Amino acid sequence: MSTPPAESVEGLVRALGDPGRYQVLVMVLLCFNYVPVSVNHLLMAFHGFAPEHNCRLPDQWPRNVSLPTVAPTIGDPRYQSCSMYVDPANHSWGTKDCIYGYEFHVEGLEWTVVSEWGLVCDRKYLVSIITTLYFVGVMVGGLVFGALADRFGRQPMMLLCLYVQLILGAGLFFVRRLIIFIAVRVLQGFFVQGLQTTTYSMVMELFPPHHRTLAGVAAEVFWAIGLILLAVCCYFVQHWRHVQLAISIPTLVTLLYIWLIPESLRWLISRGRSRRARVVAERIAYYNGLRLSPELLLQLEKLCSSVGAHSAKGVDITDLFRTPAIRRNSFVLFIAWFTISLAYYGISLNIADLSGNRFFNFMLGGALELVAFLLTYVSLRAVGRRACLVSYLFLSGALLIGTVATEKLLHTELISVPTLVTSLALLGKAAVVSCFCAVFLVTSEAFPTVIRSLAMGACVCWARAGSLVAPQVLRLADISYSWMPFLVFGCLALLCGFLGLLLPETGRRALPDTIQQAERSRKHDQDDIISDVGYGASPRWIVQDGLIVSRPADGSVRGSPERVPHWAASETSTDDDEKFSYPPRSIDDSSLLRFVGDKTVVHSSNSHGDFKQHVVLCDIDETRL
Incomplete structure (x- = not known):
């Protein structure tokens, strides 16, 4: 199965499996x-953990007269953990610290760092x-x-x-x-x-x-x-x-x-390492049962050049x-x-x-x-x-x-x-x-x-x-x-x-690859791009994998429901002009978008079949931001 073309890093990731079994396997191993x-x-x-303990005593010293007890005691006496009598025969002399070390009362074979080096008192x-x-x-x-x-x-x-x-x-x-x-x-x-x-x-x-x-x-x-x-x-x-x-x-x-x-494909693209990126992409595609199309390989090269150029500075x-x-x-x-x-x-x-x-x-x-x-x-x-x-x-x-x-x-x-x-x-x-x-x-x-x-x-x-x-x-x-x-x-x-x-809501946004993209995402949520740039809320245009593209003639929209605009998911009539009384906006001199070119793209999908879309290629005019 051949991979469809991709116009962005997100599109490339999807083209290699959304998700593929190879990515799932790598994720489990990393987890x-x-x-x-x-x-x-x-x-x-x-x-x-500090087990129960008391002062260690010389062999000839009886415990019941050498260690002060914790009052009140019920049943077997409980001794103080960090002190002993100065003179077992004369308690009036008071107590002193455990000069002979500590004796730990543990269950079974338990032995901790605390009991190993006496980290108590x-x-x-x-x-x-x-x-x-x-x-x-x-x-x-x-x-x-x-x-x-x-x-x-x-x-x-x-x-x-x-x-x-x-x-x-x-x-x-x-x-x-x-x-x-x-x-x-x-x-x-x-x-x-x-x-x-x-x-x-x-x-x-x-x-x-x-x-x-x-x-x-x-x-x-x-x-x-x-x-x-x-x-x-x-x-x-x-x-x-x-x-x-x-x-x-x-x-x-x-x-x-x-x-x-493997190395992160995103990182390789962000650093402009096209040769290694191609090796990793071919490896992912092979284990996912895909074949890299020439268009995808060409797009991979372009992404490495464009995204890598933004991150060339240290x-x-x-x-x-x-x-x-x-x-x-x-x-x-x-x-x-x-x-x-x-x-x-x-x-x-x-x-x-x-x-x-x-x-x-x-x-x-x-x-x-x-x-x-x-x-x-x-x-x-x-x-x-x-x-x-x-x-x-x-x-x-x-x-x-x-x-x-x-x-x-x-x-x-x-x-x-x-x-x-x-x-x-x-x-x-x-x-x-x-x-x-x-x-x-x-x-x-x-x-x-x-x-x-x-x-x-x-x-x-x-x-x-x-x-x-x-x-x-x-x-x-x-x-x-x-x-x-x-x-x-x-x-x-x-x-x-x-x-x-x-904080911003980041859940449905594409991962930014450059600092410029991260700053742009502050101004435009992915769900709002439809009404904020270029064509406005026209039924003729939708956002597809980060691109503004024409809606298919049959009215279908590819992608998960969470990526489909609310008007595209709810409308069923094929006569879009009857539902919208205002005309779609075109790109003019006041728009943030800059026209680059256009082309026709054939999309292949197991669940939706093949369909053509006329893609208008634009980029952001950063001088207007």
């Missing part, structure tokens, strides 16, 4: 990268420091690899991050010193975030607009699957060193990605602030990523302190995320990106503040307050992960291809700033009130919800 990302980001929820702060430093590496990695992926390509950066984090994760099994453990975790975070940034860009660039929602949600579903697998692994494996091997070694299967995962971080639309989107999304990440990791790292079994709570949280992602997919399709993001921000803020109100206002005689607080916290986490799903999509669609990975990396940098602050916010529970962290998370979520109203 598996999200499993090690989620596992490593939340690993300290288990590695940082006066060394407890090191647990939050380990988590914070890991996210420092994550923050820097997202920014660095975002820029590197835009310059050197998505695929090589993705493979580099995937295999280096595997080596570092397995290497932690052999670490014997805490300072080395911290250093390796920081390096691992650096490459893990590079893996997430490049992977998401590749997934989004595989598909046209009407399939990007499903692709983005699929990636987040694998994130939730990773969390469930982490809880199951830590429950059965228990020793943290063996957990490191269990979560790292399976990644060896991804060595096949060197041959299975890009840097300042491009996120140079033009109005991108600058506005950058500031709002930076704040959104910071807030969502702060709330998500704050809740996730606090799950071990909630009532109930921590393994079950964590696995339940992952399962709720899975359900939340599926519901988010329905919401994104129904109401769009911006409305979905803003709604879930308000919902998460209300639920998190609700946990504070429950803890402060309800009494245990009326209801099991700890259980209700845990339930609200888990529901709040589910709402926050829905925000994550929506903000990922908005970010990938709001920025052009030439700076997409850079923008994603910058947003992730702000997200990791939130995640590294999260452990410190949780310490507010120790120095002020137990409910203070959730109040902070909830108030910031509500504030961010109002800011989200400033």
Whole structure:
């Protein structure tokens, strides 16, 4: 089967499969990268767990007279965790710190990083420091690899991050010193975030607009699957060193990605790499059972020349602030990523302190995320990106503040307050992960291809700033009130919800490839082009794959219903002039469109048959913008 011609990058993507089985296979393989990302980001929820403990005593010291008890005690005595008597024979001398170390009371073979290096009592702060430093590496990695992926390509950066984090994760099994453990975790975070940034860009660039929602949600579903697998692994494996091997070694299967995962076709076109773009396009077409037509190959060359010319100038971080639309989107999304990440990791790292079994709570949280992602997919399709993001921000803020109100206002005689607080916290986490799903999509669609990975990396940098602050916010529970962290998370979520109203709706727009295209999309929604440019609301013209084309003689309109203008979908009569009393506008000197030429195009479709259309070729007169 031959491919139809394509006049734009979006049209080229559709011509190669909409979607084809090859793109679906590549998407699934890329989504598996999200499993090690989620596992490593939340690993300290288990590695940082502190088992019950008390001071270690010399052999000849009896415990019942050497350790102070926690009053009141019922049944077997419970001893204080961080102190011992100065003189067991004379308690009036008071207590002192645990000078002989600590004795941990664990179930089965469980052994955590906390029990390995005694990170309790006066060394407890090191647990939050380990988590914070890991996210420092994550923050820097997202920014660095975002820029590197835009310059050197998505695929090589993705493979580099995937295999280096595997080596570092397995290497932690052999670490014997805490300072080395911290250093390796920081390096691992650096490459893990590079893996997430490049992977998401590749997934989004595989598909046209009407399939990007499903692709983005699929990636987040694998994130939730990773969390469930982490809880199951830590429950059965228990020793943290063996957990490191269990979560790292399976990644060896991804060595096949060197041959299975191609470079992003969009990136190759945006960089003007026509030879490699042709190789990738031929590969996609072959596995989808298509044959590249000469017209499509010629159009591919033209796209590489035209789009590549716009991106020939090097890009840097300042491009996120140079033009109005991108600058506005950058500031709002930076704040959104910071807030969502702060709330998500704050809740996730606090799950071990909630009532109930921590393994079950964590696995339940992952399962709720899975359900939340599926519901988010329905919401994104129904109401769009911006409305979905803003709604879930308000919902998460209300639920998190609700946990504070429950803890402060309800009494245990009326209801099991700890259980209700845990339930609200888990529901709040589910709402926050829905925000994550929506903000990922908005970010990938709001920025052009030439700076997409850079923008994603910058947003992730702000997200990791939130995640590294999260452990410190949780310490507010120790120095002020137990409910203070959730109040902070909830108030910031509500504030961010109002800011989200400033974002554009990106759901039905073609992905911009250049900065100029991204700025134009600020002025014209794809659904409004029909009434805003060139021909106005004439029944003789429709928008087809980004082009203004004549309506077929039989009145049919190709494409999904969401891309068909409302007047084209609702009218059934063939006499268009009887339905519109005003004449169609032509291109004049005041129009933003500039006439380039015209031609007749034959469209082939399995579902609609073949039909001809007279295509008027125009471009935007930028001097009139």
